[in-house]
Amino acid sequence: MAERELRTVLTGGGFFEGPRWRDGTWWVSDFYRHTVSRVTPDGRETVLFEVENQPSGLGWLADGSLVVVSMKDHRLLRFADGELSTYADLGEHCGGHLNDLVVDAQGRVFVGDFGFDLMGGGDAHAATLKRVDPDGSVTVVADGLQFPNGAVITPDGGTLVVGETLGNRYTAFDLGPDGSLSNRHEWAILGPEVTGRTTEEVLGQVVVAPDGCALDAEGHIWSADAVGGRVARIAPGGSIVESVAAPDGMGVFACMLGGEDGRTLLMCCAPDFYEHNRAPVREAVLVSTEVGVAHAGRP
Structure with a gap:
C-alpha cells in the first residue's frame, strides 16, 4: 500500500458515513450519534440536525436542498430552511436498512439498501436499487444486487456505477435522460462470485468489499474496502x-474526494462496522490525505 501522510480531521465519532464536499466544507453523517454535520478542513464540526433512525447517504436536490437517508425507517428526508421533512418512503422496497445514495443532475436520487438484517446476522439476500424522482415517486430500477452501496455518476451523466459490497464487484448501467437504467454490465471484478447464504459465509468469501466511494478525473474509483482496512x-x-491503509487498528467504510482542488481524499475510519460495538463508544475518526488526480462526476 502507498505510504501517504494521513492527517486527522475529526475524532470522537460513532461511525462516520456518506462524506461529501460542498461549499468549502465536508458534510458527513454519523450513524450512532444520529447526526449530520459540516466539518471544515481544519476540523471544526457544526451539527446541522439529528436523524433519530440513523442517517447515511447525503445528496442535494436541484433546488439546493439536502436529502439524507434515514436508515432504519427506510425514508429519505429533506432538509431545507432549517426543517426536516419526509421526501419519500421506500419501505415497500427494502429488505434491510436503507443506505447510500447518489443524486443526478436532474435531482433524481438513486439509493440502495442492505437487502437483509446485517447487524442481526440474518441470511444474505439480494437487494434493489431505487430511483426517487423529484415528485417523490419511487421506482425500482435494478434488482439482484449484492448489497448495493456507494455509487457514482460519470461527468457526462450517462453512466451510473454502483458497488456491491458483498458481491466482489462494481456494476455499471447506462443512465438514460429519463432516469432509466439499461445495459447492465460489470465495471470491475474484484473477486470470485459470492455464493454463501449466512452472513459469516458471505463475509468469508468477500475479497474486496466496495463501500462509500468517489470518482476521479481519470475514470478510476477510490473505494473504501470495508474488509481490507484501506481505500483502493x-x-x-x-x-x-x-491503495492507502487506514490508521492502525481501523477499517475504512467510506471516502470522498474534495478540497479546493478536488485532490483531498477524506476517509471515514472506525475499528469495525458492528452496531453493538460502535454505538456505545466514540472511536470513529475522519482522516485525509492528498492524491494526484482530482474528483469528477457525482457525488
Missing part, C-alpha cells in the same frame, strides 16, 4: 492501481 483506487475492469 480501482481501474475499470478491477485492477487496484493504488
